[in-house]
Amino acid sequence: xxxxxxxxxxxxxxxxxxxxxxxxxxxxxxxxxxxxxxxxxxxxxxxxxxxxxxxxxxxxxxxxxxxxxxxxxxxxxxxxxxxxxxxxxxxxxxxxxxxxxxxxxxxxxxxxxxxxxxxxxxxxxxxxxxxxxxxxxxxxxxxxxxxxxxxxxxxxxxxxxxxxxxxxxxxxxxxxxxxxxxxxxxxxxxxxxxxxxxxxxxxxxxxxxxxxxxxxxxxxxxxxxxxxx
Ligand SMILES: [Zn+2]
Numbered sequence: 001x002x003x004x005x006x007x008x009x010x011x012x013x014x015x016x017x018x019x020x021x022x023x024x025x026x027x028x029x030x031x032x033x034x035x036x037x038x039x040x041x042x043x044x045x046x047x048x049x050x051x052x053x054x055x056x057x058x059x060x061x062x063x064x065x066x067x068x069x070x071x072x073x074x075x076x077x078x079x080x081x082x083x084x085x086x087x088x089x090x091x092x093x094x095x096x097x098x099x100x101x102x103x104x105x106x107x108x109x110x111x112x113x114x115x116x117x118x119x120x121x122x123x124x125x126x127x128x129x130x131x132x133x134x135x136x137x138x139x140x141x142x143x144x145x146x147x148x149x150x151x152x153x154x155x156x157x158x159x160x161x162x163x164x165x166x167x168x169x170x171x172x173x174x175x176x177x178x179x180x181x182x183x184x185x186x187x188x189x190x191x192x193x194x195x196x197x198x199x200x201x202x203x204x205x206x207x208x209x210x211x212x213x214x215x216x217x218x219x220x221x222x223x224x225x226x227x228x229x
Contacts, residue, residue: 063199063214064196064201065191066192066218066221067147069147069149070161070190070222073161073222075120075160075161075190077109077223078109079108079110079121079189080112080113080114080115080121081099081124083124083125084125084126086126087124087125087126091176094178095124095181097178097209098184099185101178101209102182102219105219107219108189117160120162121160121163122163122185123164124165124166125165126167127166127167127168140171142175142177143167143181144166145183145187146187148163148164150162165181166184177207178209179206179207179209182200182208186201187201189222190218190222196214199211199214
């Protein structure tokens with residue numbers, strides 16, 4: 001069975017949580033603007049016949065958009081990541097490969113561990129979800145992932161991203177792939193979908209395992225350039 005052309009991704013958890021401050025003479029309003037978005041991308045039915053098109057050259061970092069809730073946030077470049085208990089050794093290895101791809105940029109730094117509430121974290125998980133058949137085609141969700149911004153106001157102000165990235169192991173051959181893990185981890189770090197097929201953030205799996213210049217440019221926009229200290 002071939003899944004090619006019908007892989008879809010879901011963007012998860014675009015929740016912004018404003019934690020009310022604990023100590024301040026003038027409490028800030030609890031401004032909960034969270035929303036959970038779950039969007040299955042439309043798959044181009046002509047995908048199989050358009051894969052040979054010449055890729056557009058990328059011209060700016062905006063080629064890979066920033067997830068809206070991450071825009072204009074000051075996030076640390078350091079993330080602590082861990083795995084849910086039910087993640088298999090094989091899936092862990094795939095996630096670790098994706099972690100290495102981002103660490104090699106020098107822009108973000110992903111280290112094993114859980115971190116504190118005020119530190120950035122990523123939870124890697126697996127889930128099993130069978131997609132309903134729609135006529136004679138089935139759109140497969142291979143994973144989902146996304147940022148969750150914690151905004152603490154007041155004297156103890158901080159901003160942290162408690163993100164998640166997961167693979168749909170109901171379809172192991174489609175989902176337990178380095179390219180899918182890189183895509184979902186990209187969402188977790190704040191990257192949104194790109195129109196460019198050479199981006200790891202293209203909504204349909206292209207098997208890309210290298211970040212495009214647009215992907216890297218957007219990471220720099222979010223996290224700043226490599227620190228020397
Ligand atoms: Zn996606």
